[in-house]
Amino acid sequence: MNSIILPLLVIVRLTILDAFRRRILWVLFILTVVVVGISGIGFERLVTLAREHGSSELVIQLGVSQMLIVVAFMFSFILAMTAAFIGAPAVAADIESGVLLAILARPIGRSTFLVGRWLGLALVAGSYALASGLLEILAMKLASGYAPPDPLGAAGAIALQAVLVLTLTVLFSTRLPSIAGGAITVVLFGMCWIAGVLGGLGTYLKADLLEQVAVASRFLFPTDGVWRAAIFALEPQVVIAVASDSGRTNAQLAANPFYASAGPSTAYLAWIAAWFVIVLGLAVLSFRRREL
Amino acid sequence: MTSATSSGLSSAPAIETHELSKRFGRTTVLAGLSMRVELGEVFGFLGPNGAGKTTSVKLLLGLTAATSGSGLVLGAPIGDRETRRRIGYLPELFRYQSWLRAREVLRLHTELARLPANRRTAEVDAALETVGLADRANDPVGTFSKGMQQRLGLGAALLGAPDLVFLDEPTSALDPVGRTEVRQIIRAARDRGVTIFLNSHLLSEVELVCDRVAVVNRGRVVASGTLDELLGEQAVVLRVSQLSAEGRARLEAFGTLETDPADPERITIRPIDPARIPEVVAAIVHAGGLVHAVAQGRETLEERFLELLGAAADPEGSAAAHRVTDDGGRR
Numbered sequence: 001m002n003s004i005i006l007p008l009l010v011i012v013r014l015t016i017l018d019a020f021r022r023r024i025l026w027v028l029f030i031l032t033v034v035v036v037g038i039s040g041i042g043f044e045r046l047v048t049l050a051r052e053h054g055s056s057e058l059v060i061q062l063g064v065s066q067m068l069i070v071v072a073f074m075f076s077f078i079l080a081m082t083a084a085f086i087g088a089p090a091v092a093a094d095i096e097s098g099v100l101l102a103i104l105a106r107p108i109g110r111s112t113f114l115v116g117r118w119l120g121l122a123l124v125a126g127s128y129a130l131a132s133g134l135l136e137i138l139a140m141k142l143a144s145g146y147a148p149p150d151p152l153g154a155a156g157a158i159a160l161q162a163v164l165v166l167t168l169t170v171l172f173s174t175r176l177p178s179i180a181g182g183a184i185t186v187v188l189f190g191m192c193w194i195a196g197v198l199g200g201l202g203t204y205l206k207a208d209l210l211e212q213v214a215v216a217s218r219f220l221f222p223t224d225g226v227w228r229a230a231i232f233a234l235e236p237q238v239v240i241a242v243a244s245d246s247g248r249t250n251a252q253l254a255a256n257p258f259y260a261s262a263g264p265s266t267a268y269l270a271w272i273a274a275w276f277v278i279v280l281g282l283a284v285l286s287f288r289r290r291e292l
Numbered sequence: 293m294t295s296a297t298s299s300g301l302s303s304a305p306a307i308e309t310h311e312l313s314k315r316f317g318r319t320t321v322l323a324g325l326s327m328r329v330e331l332g333e334v335f336g337f338l339g340p341n342g343a344g345k346t347t348s349v350k351l352l353l354g355l356t357a358a359t360s361g362s363g364l365v366l367g368a369p370i371g372d373r374e375t376r377r378r379i380g381y382l383p384e385l386f387r388y389q390s391w392l393r394a395r396e397v398l399r400l401h402t403e404l405a406r407l408p409a410n411r412r413t414a415e416v417d418a419a420l421e422t423v424g425l426a427d428r429a430n431d432p433v434g435t436f437s438k439g440m441q442q443r444l445g446l447g448a449a450l451l452g453a454p455d456l457v458f459l460d461e462p463t464s465a466l467d468p469v470g471r472t473e474v475r476q477i478i479r480a481a482r483d484r485g486v487t488i489f490l491n492s493h494l495l496s497e498v499e500l501v502c503d504r505v506a507v508v509n510r511g512r513v514v515a516s517g518t519l520d521e522l523l524g525e526q527a528v529v530l531r532v533s534q535l536s537a538e539g540r541a542r543l544e545a546f547g548t549l550e551t552d553p554a555d556p557e558r559i560t561i562r563p564i565d566p567a568r569i570p571e572v573v574a575a576i577v578h579a580g581g582l583v584h585a586v587a588q589g590r591e592t593l594e595e596r597f598l599e600l601l602g603a604a605a606d607p608e609g610s611a612a613a614h615r616v617t618d619d620g621g622r623r
Contacts (some may be wrong), residue, residue: 003373003406102445
C-alpha cells in the first residue's frame, strides 16, 4: 500500500508546490481581492442609492440576491477558465519537457502519477474556488447586509464546477498539447451552459429536442447542472415563493437561466460522483497507453 | 555467446534481452534487440542518430512497452516496479521543473525512489558534491545552463547507490572539462560496483570508459564485444627498406606479416604485444634492413564504427560486421 500512497503524496505535494512557486495562486489571490473589493464597493453604492430613493428592504434584498447570482455566474466562468488552464498542462507539460521520463523511471505507476496530479490540482482549484466564493459572499453581506440562504452550498457548487472542468482537462492533457486541451474544455464548458439555457427555452416552448440536448449535456459534462445547484443555493426562498405564486408554470420559470427552483437530486449527485470515476478512469487508461 | 560469458563472468546478467522489438504504427524502431550486459561493467551502446538507442533504454526501463520479445533487468521482468528502486536513469535532453531548486529536485528523486528518510539529506548532499553543484544547491533549476541540468540529472541518476544506471547521452551538453569530469564520475561508480549502460554517439567517450560495447543500427545490434574484440588486435606498421627475404622470414616469429604489393616497403605485423616492438626493430637492423618509420596501432573506434554501419547498410557486401558479432548481432 505504501508503494502507492507515498508516491501519490509526493506528486500531490509537488503539484501544489508547483502552483505556489509558479505564482499562479498569488496572482489569483491578488486578482480575487481586487474583484471582491470592487464588487463590494459597487454593491455598497447601489444599496445606498436605493435606500436614498426610498426602496423597501425587501426589494433591495431581492435586487442584491439576483445581482449576486449574475456575479456568481461570471465568477464561475472565470474559475472554470482558470481550472482549465491549470489542468491543461497537468501531464502534457511534463511530457513536452521530458521530465516525466525521469519521474516514471522511478518506482511509481503511471496511474499513481496521474491521480496525484489530479488530486493536487483539484485541491488547489477547489479550495481556491471555495475560498474566493465565500469571500465574495462575505463582501456582499458586509456591503448590503444580505446573505444568500446557503453560502457554503453555493461556493461548494462553484468549486465543484471548477473541479469538473479541471478533471476533463486532465483527461485531454494525456493526449493533447496544453493549449489545445485547455481551449477545448473552455469551449465545451460554454457550450454546455448554452445548452442549459436553450434547454430552458425548449421547456418553455415545448421543443423536445432542445430539452433533450440540455439533459444530455448535463450528463456528459455536468457543469451546467452544478451551476443550477449554485443558483438554488443563492436563491432566496422569497424569490422562489414569489415566482411560484406569479402564475407562471415551471416550464416558463425554467426559461430563465439565472433561476432554479430546486437543488440537485441525490441521483444527479451520484451521477456526478460516477462521472469523476469514469473520466479519471479514461484519463488513466489513456495515459497508460500513451507513448512517451 | 557473448565474450563476457565465455570469459567466465557471473551468469546472472544486469540486463538480458531476447528479440525485443518496437514498432510505432508501420515504423519499426527496434527490429529485434538481443543482448546481455554483465553486472558491474560499463556497457556502451553505440549507434547513429535514429538507430533506436533511446527507444531501447525506454524499453528496458518499462517506459514504453515492447511490441514483441522479452527481457530481464536485474533478474526481474522488464518494467518491474520494485526493481526500479535499484535503477538510476538520466534521460536525454530534458528540462527539470524550472521552479524547483537543485536540492529539491534531488530530494524529490530520493522520495520517489523511496530511500529511507534518514538517508535522504546525506544522499542529496553527496550527489550535489559528486556532480559539482554543491555551491548551486539552492538555486532554481531555471537558472541553470543545459550542462548544469545534465550534471543535476546525473546526480539524480546516481542517488541511493543504484545497482544499474542508464545514462542517455550524458555529456551531450557538456564542454570538454565537463566531459572529463563525467568520465571520472562514471569510472568511480563502476569502481563501486554499479553497472552502467551508456547510450552515446560520442565514440571517444565510449572508447575511454566502456568495458564492452554494442553497436546498434536500424534497430539491431550489428556487433558487440570488448573494445579489443571490436577493434581487432594490436599491430605494428613499419616502413622498411633493404630487408632480405631471410630477414622478412625472421619477422614472422613476432606475428603474421601483411605486406601491400603496391607498397612493398610497408610491413604490418599482427597480432603483436606492443612491448616487443623494439625487438622487431632490432631484428630488422640485425638482418641488414633500414627502418624508416614505426607506428603502433589498430583501427580507431570511429573507423570500425563506420565500417560496421557500412556493412549493415550492405549486409552481403562485407563480412566485416560478423567479425566480432555475438549471437545478437547475427540474428
